[in-house]
Amino acid sequence: MKVAIVHDELVRRGGAEQVVLDMHKAYPEADIFTLCYNPEKTYEEFRKAKIFTSWFQYIGKSEKLIKLLYFPFAILAMRSFNLKGYDIVLISTTHCGKFIRTDKDASVVTYCHTPFRLAWRPFSYSIVRSSNLMIRNIFLFASRILRKLDLIAAKASDFYLTNSKEVKARIEQSYNPDQPVRIINPAAKLDNFYISLEDKDYYLVVSRLEDYKMVDLVVRTFNQMPDKKLIVVGTGSKEQELKALAGDNISFRKGQSTAQLARLYANCKALIFPQHEDYGITPLEAAASGRPVIAFGFGGVRETMIPYNGDSRACTAVFFDEQSSNSLLAAIEKSESLEFDPVFIRNHAKSFSAPNFIAKLKSFVSKVYLQKMSLKLNDIVSEAIDVSGRPYQLELANTYARKKVA
Missing domain, CATH: 3.40.50 (Rossmann fold)
Known part of the structure; x- marks a missing residue:
């Protein structure tokens, strides 16, 4: 194959x-x-x-x-x-x-x-939502063309x-x-991450710095809590804007090696995940490090995280319901009152391992391939019957009969 x-x-x-x-x-x-x-x-x-x-x-x-x-x-x-x-x-x-x-x-x-956002969800882009009527109509016209092309290709x-x-x-x-x-749920690179026993004194965001990632919400919220440290890891078009917005308790990092990122995950109080994401790998990376996630409770986190529901030793995340500073603040305060189980959190992440993903993918592809081969074999057999046909079978029968008579 x-x-x-x-x-x-x-x-x-x-x-x-x-x-x-x-x-x-x-x-x-x-x-x-x-x-x-x-x-x-x-x-x-x-x-x-x-x-x-x-x-x-x-x-x-x-x-x-x-x-x-x-x-x-x-x-x-x-x-x-x-x-x-x-x-x-x-x-x-x-x-x-x-x-x-x-x-x-x-x-x-x-x-x-996900289906191409510009083609199928143009208003998910801030530039479309905030532009004047003429610019918006240009984007929407391009979106309609791309949607037709995308559908044909699909x-x-x-x-x-x-x-x-x-x-x-x-x-x-x-x-x-x-x-x-x-x-087939994507995997987190579990082997890259580990549980640390060091004291935790900061919260963490790992994200591309784009408008829809809602990192500005986290920055504004931590500006209200100057006694709490936040580290933001990532790059993007909003980088300078976010740095200008951030208070002294917020620091930014980029170009982190695998080992550096793993250490940041392992030693954070929690990962902050403020966006509505289709899936989201970073919550699983935090879980692989035994750290809880404070997440906007919609989208992929509903499938990858176990939200707090009365038992902090059997959960991996605290969800908040509104993308607002008040809602995020409440979730942070709630998380600080809970005692999480790092081993439980990491064990949960293991169900999203690369070997699991690879096994499921190979199983599906093998079935597709075998189905294709089976159809090809049926076509070959049908063609052979069509080519040989009934006259050929009759000729064999007549030859056999003549030999038997002789």
């Missing part, structure tokens, strides 16, 4: 890129095809993989340029790939991965992290996998696939 792996682009460190790494662990001989690749900006493990990039590699290897040149250049660049000779094409995508061309005999399995997938119930419903509503959408 020859497998190809496709991913939108490899220019960042995020949950989707971790999924691709686990795909590659499942199929280490698989070629990886992507729009562009920047080894300095994504996970080091990709350096060991065989990666093929499109011509977009020569005009842009950053998130900003991909967004700027997405239509039409990123789409056209992904369409320039024509994958031949692969039995399985395993696509990881939120936007352009599904535009790749494949052999008609290949089975296309798409792990969709129909090329034979099977859909995804990360959570929320995204499953979104895929069904957007793409209406022929086959049921299967959920």
Whole structure:
């Protein structure tokens, strides 16, 4: 079984890129095809993989340029790939991965992290919500075009996998696939994290610094609590704005190594997770470190976390119900009154391990491949019957009969 792996682009460190790494662990001989690749900006493990990039590699290897040149250049660049000779094409995508061309005999399995936001949920972008009428209409016009193109590309997938119930419903509503959408939860890199017995004196945010991540909510809240320390890890377009907003009790870090990030997780009081995320890897990374999560209680955390419900020794998170400082403050105060069990929290994270993800993925892909082979075998048998036909069978019978008479 020859497998190809496709991913939108490899220019960042995020949950989707971790999924691709686990795909590659499942199929280490698989070629990886992507729009562009920047080894300095994504996970080091990709350096060991065989990666093929499109011509977009020569005009842009950053998130900003991909967004700027997405239509039409990123789409056209992904369409320039024509994958031949692969039995399985395993696509990881939120936007352009599904535009790749494949052999008609290949089975296309798409792990969709979410349908393309600009096409299907344009108002989830702050620039669309806050722009004047003319700019907003331009975005909405582009959104309608992208939605049509995205839907056409989506129909090329034979099977859909995804990360959570929320995204499953979104895929069904957007793409209406022929086959049921299967959920395989992404894994956290448990081996990278550990439980620490050191004293905890700070809270932690690990996030891209973008508007929808709601890091500003956390910063504003901690500005009201100058006696509590907050460390924010990440980069993004809101970095300077957030730094200007932050009080002296808030510090920012970026470019953290695996070991540095693991230490920050292990020694925090809790991870603050203020956004509505489709899935969210960072809460699982905190859990792998034995640390609780203070989370906005909607989206993927409902599937990965066990909220406090009277027994702090058997929970992994404290949820808050509104994205407001008052609600977050109440959740922080509640968490400080509880005694969590680090061993229970880490053991819960183990159910989201990479081996579990890989086993489920390989099982699904194997079933797809065997089903494809079975159909091919049936076609070959049917063709053989059609070619030989009844006259040939009659001739054999007549020959046998003549020999018996003689």
